[in-house]
Amino acid sequence: MDRDTIVALGTPAGESGIAVVRVSGPAAVDIVDRMAEGTRSAASHALVLRVLRDGTGAPIDEALVAVMRAPASYTGEDLVELSCHGGMQVVSDLLEEIVARGARLAGRGEFTKRAFLNGKLDLAEAEAVADLIAAETKLQRRVALEQLEGSLSRRVGECEKALLDELALVEVSIDFGEEDVPVRAAEETRRTARETRERIARLLESELPGARLRRGIRVTIVGPRNAGKSSLYNALLGEERAIVSPVPGTTRDRLCERIHIDGFTCWLEDTAGIAETGCEIETRGIDLGRAAAGRADLVLFTIDGSAEIDAGTVAENRRIDGAKVLLVINKSDLVARLAAEDIIAKLGVSEAISVSALTGAGLEELRRRIFSRTVELDAGALRRERIAVSARQADALREADAALERVEAIAGGSGAAELMSFELRAAADAFGRITGRSVSEDVLDAIFEKFCIGK
Ligand SMILES: Nc1nc2c(ncn2[C@@H]2O[C@H](COP(=O)(O)OP(=O)(O)O)[C@@H](O)[C@H]2O)c(=O)[nH]1
Numbered sequence: 001m002d003r004d005t006i007v008a009l010g011t012p013a014g015e016s017g018i019a020v021v022r023v024s025g026p027a028a029v030d031i032v033d034r035m036a037e038g039t040r041s042a043a044s045h046a047l048v049l050r051v052l053r054d055g056t057g058a059p060i061d062e063a064l065v066a067v068m069r070a071p072a073s074y075t076g077e078d079l080v081e082l083s084c085h086g087g088m089q090v091v092s093d094l095l096e097e098i099v100a101r102g103a104r105l106a107g108r109g110e111f112t113k114r115a116f117l118n119g120k121l122d123l124a125e126a127e128a129v130a131d132l133i134a135a136e137t138k139l140q141r142r143v144a145l146e147q148l149e150g151s152l153s154r155r156v157g158e159c160e161k162a163l164l165d166e167l168a169l170v171e172v173s174i175d176f177g178e179e180d181v182p183v184r185a186a187e188e189t190r191r192t193a194r195e196t197r198e199r200i201a202r203l204l205e206s207e208l209p210g211a212r213l214r215r216g217i218r219v220t221i222v223g224p225r226n227a228g229k230s231s232l233y234n235a236l237l238g239e240e241r242a243i244v245s246p247v248p249g250t251t252r253d254r255l256c257e258r259i260h261i262d263g264f265t266c267w268l269e270d271t272a273g274i275a276e277t278g279c280e281i282e283t284r285g286i287d288l289g290r291a292a293a294g295r296a297d298l299v300l301f302t303i304d305g306s307a308e309i310d311a312g313t314v315a316e317n318r319r320i321d322g323a324k325v326l327l328v329i330n331k332s333d334l335v336a337r338l339a340a341e342d343i344i345a346k347l348g349v350s351e352a353i354s355v356s357a358l359t360g361a362g363l364e365e366l367r368r369r370i371f372s373r374t375v376e377l378d379a380g381a382l383r384r385e386r387i388a389v390s391a392r393q394a395d396a397l398r399e400a401d402a403a404l405e406r407v408e409a410i411a412g413g414s415g416a417a418e419l420m421s422f423e424l425r426a427a428a429d430a431f432g433r434i435t436g437r438s439v440s441e442d443v444l445d446a447i448f449e450k451f452c453i454g455k
């Protein structure tokens with residue numbers, strides 16, 4: 001365990017009302033005491049107003065000082081938080097002074113890593129801290145907070161304990177199997193394996209919804225020139241982001257912005273209109289648009305309902321996986337050229353929605369359809385279970401599952417206790433990689449590397 005004392009700015013850099021500088025480690029109280037007299041004798045978890053001074057005794061700033069003594073602190077070590085004035089010079093002078101007095105600047109996530117190493121949080125909870133900080137919607141915040149409070153750790157811990165208990169019983173069979181003592185029947189071991197695998201399957205159901213909740217969904221607007229794609233893009237964003245004009249070929253770049261739909265981050269993309277064109281830049285834009293449609297979770301194939309549908313539009317629509325297409329018939333404020341049913345038939349799609357990017361008609365319904373076509377099921381599962389396993393956690397669960405599948409096979413066959421014990425341990429260790437009981441330094445570094453400095 002690292003016994004250095006670390007320091008970092010805990011709030012974002014820049015001008016602000018206050019900034020919080022955190023110092024954690026065995027020398028934290030001493031260091032601050034030498035800058036602000038009386039820190040050492042301050043009560044734990046109380047705020048005191050102090051002038052912080054440099055080595056010559058000159059004041060740097062006046063700050064609220066909070067001492068939180070080990071082990072009742074976030075890191076589990078002595079932790080001092082200085083709520084100072086939020087100016088960059090104040091903060092940098094304070095950091096410099098604290099480093100000069102023996103602390104070192106903290107690495108990414110180092111405060112949380114220490115909390116983990118000191119047993120304040122398990123690894124699944126520590127990872128939830130990063131999710132909570134990154135949360136942009138209520139749903140993201142709620143799921144992250146529940147995991148921080150142990151919703152995943154509890155379930156994983158129960159599985160881990162069931163396997164370790166089973167392992168102990170199986171190992172008794174190995175030691176005493178030859179003698180006249182009751183041994184664990186293979187059938188019971190098999191049942192433990194099967195029940196645990198069912199629990200794993202339920203946890204893994206949250207992997208895909210969890211991934212969508214964390215990284216968001218991609219919704220791409222494509223279609224012929226002048227259909228009103230950029231207008232629709234702006235209307236959904238609620239701001240003038242893309243240039244709208246009656247001149248065909250105005251949009252050449254691919255634009256991407258973030259909106260929120262029912263708790264999910266939605267990356268909305270505007271693309272260049274599809275057209276036969278000699279213009280090299282526009283052709284490049286069209287290629288980018290096609291690539292974006294390929295990656296999208298949902299494609300809003302947008303057409304002008306007051307215009308003809310040409311063969312190029314029909315062909316373009318066919319290039320896209322039909323399961324991902326939502327046909328948007330725009331300009332519903334103008335006289336329609338064809339009835340919606342005829343357009344649906346002509347393009348061979350399953351559903352269409354009429355909107356007017358100009359008046360806003362139909363946009364609420366469009367938002368609802370985007371939600372129902374992409375993440376409605378995910379949202380339901382997440383609101384119910386309040387768990388979202390990460391890719392790393394899912395890998396560990398799959399590894400545990402594979403080992404337990406082998407336990408089932410052995411139990412149903414030879415029943416060899418040594419083999420079952422080996423696989424049970426492998427499964428328990430895979431669970432341990434989620435809670436952090438059995439995890440390598442490399443994995444820890446990789447996890448905390450994703451944090452920001454000061455957390
Ligand atoms: N009447 C009407 N005009 C629209 C609507 N949406 C876009 N337009 C007009 O259609 C033209 C092309 O719009 P734009 O958004 O640039 O289309 P894009 O080429 O598909 O991006 C512009 O003159 C817009 O003002 C709509 O819902 N109703």
Ligand SMILES: [Mg+2]
Nearest residue numbers: 229230250251
């Ligand atoms: Mg455009």
